[in-house]
Amino acid sequence: MKNVVLKFLAFLLVFFPLYSKTSAEKIWNSLSEIEKISQIFLVNVEGNEIFHPVEFLEDGTAVVPGGIILFSYNIGNSKNQLKDYIFSINSFYKKNKSPLPFIAVDQEGGEVNRLKKITSHLPSEKKISENYTLKEAKSIYSNQAIQMKELGITMNLAPVAEAEIESNKVFLGTRTFGGVPNSVAYSMICVRAYEENGIASVAKHFPGNANSDPHTGSVEITLSPSEVFKSFIFPFALVLKSNPSCVLVSHAKINSLDENPACMSSFWIKEILQSYLGFKGLVLSDDVFMGALSDSPPEQVAANAIISGVDVIMLSEKKFLSVAKSLLNLAANDKFFANRLCAAEKKVLDFKLEKGIIKIEEN
Template sequence: MRLLIIAAMFVAHFSVPAMAQSLRDMAGQMVMIGFQGDQSSGKWHNGVKSLVKEGKIGGVLYLKYNVASTDMVKSKNADWQSVAPANLPLLISIDQEGGQVERLTKSVGFAEIASAQDVANSMNASAAQALYENLGRRLAALGFNVNFGPVVDVNVNRNNPIIAKFGRSYSADPEKVAEYGAAFVRGHKSAGVLTSLKHFPGHGSSQADSHLGFADITQSWRDTEYVPYKKLISQNLAQMVMVGHLYHKSFAEAGKNDYPASLSSVAINGVLRQGLGFNGVVVSDDMEMGAITKLYGFDEAVIAAVRAGNDILLFSNTREPSLELPNKIINLLVSEAERDPAFAEMIKRSYGRIVGMKAMLVQ
């Protein structure tokens, strides 16, 4: 599928939910942040709880330093979830891929699992699904309802510094990646945990690590990297898609030639939504990664991300940790919406998709 052909085609139409909320409340649901601390009390825990109660965040992200013990994690999550609206549960997320990318580890008594590469090399897809269902149930028991996986990056570049290096790809065969990615999604779905395909349009071919800076995949990217997305979307197994901070010249927009996929409407609204038919929630990769912070200012990146089609803006909140970050994001979004009615409609559409996805958690 040619990027330029798809990009030229896109026109998106989405419905807005009937349930009325203020624009500020809608913008709050688009914010997901990381936090400091690992206790179920204190400044950060109580601060996050207030943000949830006030509707200023729609989700939180755990990193390894947030985990003191499984009991503490369970307590924190239950406390935060208790103040979220019944119809809009807090998204409590984690990266628990397996292998070297795990936030819950054996050091706190959480049984670890193998990397994607090792899973695909050691068991069939049916066994993998059972493995992932067990993982999902253990995550759900601690209060998590989102696991940011599966990694459906195709292992195009065996010297890749962030995917291949850590065994995060299932295979160099896109069909196999799709098969095991489906096992990951189905397993977690059975456990009541949402998942997110990542990192669109494909990080497996990159020569650089987008955590550190600009990652240009124009020359190394292959069309086959779309295969897992096509298959999982067609099978209704794509609940969310995480878009990477990956530059491809075919995603370029007039006056914005250096924007990565995560800030490109051509990539998200054009290729992912119109071209591949994805109608679910799009979440940005961490907006504090070097590929964003080293090239764009905060205001520009936030506004561009929403204009591009991201529904959830993920901030690890690690650069300058602050409980004021959500307010800063919301104020920026509302101000832009008041200036531009079209931008306000984008917020409403994102809110609608988020509400629809969260409904799956309260059924």
């Protein structure tokens, strides 16, 4: 009888977690329109000692994003300095009665290593796969996650889960674990290490990249549909089985399947990532100020991304209010867009509740 009860309780926890959808709904209902839409932005901030907002409404109310991404100049020179800075961020949000933000960082290892002054040595993904067993790799990433958690970081924009092929190897360099077998095995290990130690992982950059750099210009993948499936979709399908909290969508165009950049493509996000691959977590855009999207203003990119299924818009700039107001104006005249915007806002709040970043009693 005892075993039956335990199995029933386990069933309830799987299908009815300790937080509920109504919790996110209650928090969402308590927020102003600008506080609601702020949840969908992942934005960089100023300083590395004391947090100060940079945007305000006409009445002087500070406007702060739902997520904060820390760059190298935000990190400071010591563990204590970074901890104090993140503490100041959370303190400001609490004082402002805003839902606490998720704190993200790009900590891939190797060349992309924001915490190299703060945490233990983290080799590039390529060096990890070439020099360490899967067990050793999990220990390395788990150690990083523990250190990140202690600092107050809640999300890592890693791993780069793209497999290396001829048409992307120049751009990815050492940022990938290698070909399909290594990429899948080590990406899954990396995701589990972070997730099991309280850090939300972000598998990127779905569906893939080419050898051109999206920071400076457009990216076009010229592979056939069958090659895309073999080199990009199949590996990501396996990596998603390790349950990353988030997937970051690239700006690449794959003209053999869809003419739009992936981050503005309902085909790639709704049809492939969510319906075909079954991903239910947060969908992040890559930075909308990258050169790959320079033909369109960020307001238009953000709107098209939200319509296509993106939940979180990343902006490397420190200001997002003009984009937020543009989206609110669009929502006021477009019921479909308004509903999609609400769904994204609530999904971010669900994520924060699930990760323990916010609690229902705090709001």
